[in-house]
């Protein structure tokens with residue numbers, strides 16, 4: 001089964017886990033994801049990008065933020081425990097080749113899926129400029145790892161508590177204005193950040209690839225819950241993606257669809273949190 | 285129509301049986317056709333729309349025997365001719381008439397492996413019951429011998445009385461068979477190949493087995509217990525099961541053979557790719573494929589709102605587009621999940637609806653409204669991008685098309701608006717391209733269905749396929765039939781291999 005081999009808290013709500021999954025470790029490539037459940041009968045199927053893999057150990061690494069009940073339960077699981085269900089690798093792998101100069105922009109938890117892609121691009125001989133950003137210093141993850149890959153490295157925080165103060169789109173714009181435009185941009189992060197990165201690069205006509213994290217159930221093309229409009233076509237993120245041309249993605253619609261269950265989920269999350277608090281109080 | 289309880293049906297049947305039991309072998313055909321057709325007891329509609337329990341409750345023993353006595357034991361067996369797997373119908377029915385239910389089960393099992401399932405979900409009115417002599421004589425297909433209900437009765441009797449036996453397994457052959465997908469096609473291949481002594485592994489993408497039987501067909505029509513029982517039998521037979529395994533992703537198809545040491549592979553991956561209408565507004569919040577809606581409700585158990593983590597959209601007024609079983613299931617499920625108004629919008633008329641007749645009847649009893657000869661033209665949304673209506677068009681029936689059904693023709697200027705907050709698209713599924721895409725040498729037709737020969741063999745060596753991935757969205761019984769044929773071919777191929785290997789050694 002899929003045993004948790006290692007667990008580390010990266011920032012307030014962000015965790016890293018290495019999980020035994022030997023076959024997935026062998027087959028996966030940068031850009032692909034897995035789906036896991038914390039309960040086989042009633043658990044939700046949550047898609048998470050594979051941040052890294054170790055074929056020797058037979059493990060994959062996931063990095064996730066606690067955003068709802070399932071990720072909260074996952075964050076409470078400990079080394080040695082087993083996940084009842086984990087499937088992958090799903091989605092299409094990132095197309096890697098020597099493009100020239102590639103700007104890798106990561107927002108918040110999006111740095112996790114960005115990291116293996118940046119590594120693969122670097123290995124393929126690209127010049128990698130990395131921009132990572134978060135709301136504040138606390139939420140910056142994988143700084144050293146990204147710095148180690150990047151030929152040029154920029155950190156931004158919204159509140160200026162670390163690195164440059166401001167949004168990642170500012171340095172991105174400056175880079176696009178350089179005499180030698182970058183050949184490609186890869187932006188991964190919250191939907192709004194990917195939208196604005198795409199808007200930033202559009203006037204410079206720099207191809208911008210984004211990695212979408214939509215609502216999914218099965219992850220194999222069966223439900224269509226993950227559909228997005230790309231250009232004038234309907235695409236399924238789970239099989240056609242998760243990576244698409246950011247200049248063609250209808251982000252507004254995607255963001256709307258992402259919020260489909262917001263109210264219900266907030267209720268569930270709150271109920272669960274209340275229950276946890278009750279439990280704690282009972283213990284005291 | 286007032287609702288009759290199972291106790292009432294049972295009482296009526298007891299009175300009748302007292303009358304017939306002594307002359308079961310002496311009834312003349314005229315007398316048999318006069319026996320009143322037995323209705324299926326069902327949960328009261330007003331109760332069942334609040335639960336997920338099975339709607340149809342099954343015949344009582346007396347009802348089954350009376351219904352069985354209606355069969356004329358024809359010499360020319362129209363029913364058998366129209367049965368996709370050629371169950372010897374009159375022979376099993378005769379056992380029922382004589383209370384030999386174990387005997388009846390034996391007859392069915394000669395041809396069919398999943399009678400508890402088929403008895404519930406087969407479209408009998410267009411198969412075995414369509415040309416039944418009794419129905420013909422009474423000029424009403426609804427008055428044909430209720431073969432499906434009898435099949436279900438026999439299978440349930442066998443299950444309830446613990447009479448299901450584990451089939452005999454031949455000595456180990458050392459050969460390995462990989463079954464990809466655990467829908468009805470895959471389950472049957474696993475059973476048939478295992479019986480010959482081969483090592484069998486089922487690979488399933490989901491965390492639970494059963495395919496559409498589990499994630500698509502709701503429990504109010506096919507309880508999970510029944511699927512679980514079939515799977516228990518397979519496990520007891522020694523079939524190995526690997527869930528959370530997507531062939532083509534977790535392992536490449538050819539690696540099953542080259543690295544995994546499998547001697548044959550059966551692909552029963554189904555038709556799991558939802559078809560959308562391609563109309564404006566389909567990506568608004570509140571539009572779902574039936575697959576998504578039903579998977580959330582069934583497999584992910586979202587109906588159990590207190591327990592399940594997977595949410596389901598809180599619809600109050602919902603339009604289901606389509607007229608097949610999938611549309612019926614989605615409509616009836618949404619009712620059970622709290623929708624107040626549920627419309628089924630279908631382009632043609634009731635006669636052309638591909639759904640099982642009984643499901644349409646049950647849906648009507650549950651207050652589902654049918655809008656025939658109408659179709660969605662455009663889905664409308666509010667400023668937040670949520671569905672708030674659909675613009676529909678009215679149709680009339682024109683000339684028959686290539687399928688022989690009269691083609692619906694739109695009536696210009698007939699647009700009107702239907703007030704709904706959600707839309708479920710249930711107009712069909714096409715085949716899942718996951719495996720064929722990563723194996724370009726696999727021959728598929730223009731719809732993406734895998735092409736096979738009469739032995740269910742694909743264009744790739746050692747690889748067989750069957751069920752919806754070959755037929756396009758079809759039926760459980762056809763999937764099962766293809767599975768049996770594939771298993772037979774696989775068993776033959778492996779036996780020949782073993783034979784020639786032994787020849788070499790000697």
Ligand SMILES: Cc1cc2nc3c(=O)[nH]c(=O)nc-3n(C[C@H](O)[C@H](O)[C@H](O)COP(=O)(O)OP(=O)(O)OC[C@H]3O[C@@H](n4cnc5c(N)ncnc54)[C@H](O)[C@@H]3O)c2cc1C
Pocket residue numbers: 405406407464465466467468469470487488489490494495496497500501529530531532552553554555556578609610613640716718719750751752753757758759760761763
């Ligand atoms: C809502 C609904 C209601 C229906 N009602 C009826 C009815 O009343 N009567 C009737 O006769 N028919 C009905 N059908 C049709 C019937 O269910 C199908 O024809 C039948 O299930 C097809 O069986 P199958 O074995 O080919 O595939 P499926 O049942 O589709 O099973 C395929 C399985 O393969 C798995 N899979 C797919 N790809 C992979 C992969 N790469 N690796 C591993 N696993 C994979 C899937 O997860 C799935 O579990 C209905 C269908 C639906 C959707």
Ligand code: SF4
Pocket residue numbers: 354355356357358361362363364373374415416417418429431
């Ligand atoms: S056609 Fe009808 S009456 Fe004749 S054998 Fe079949 S079930 Fe019985």
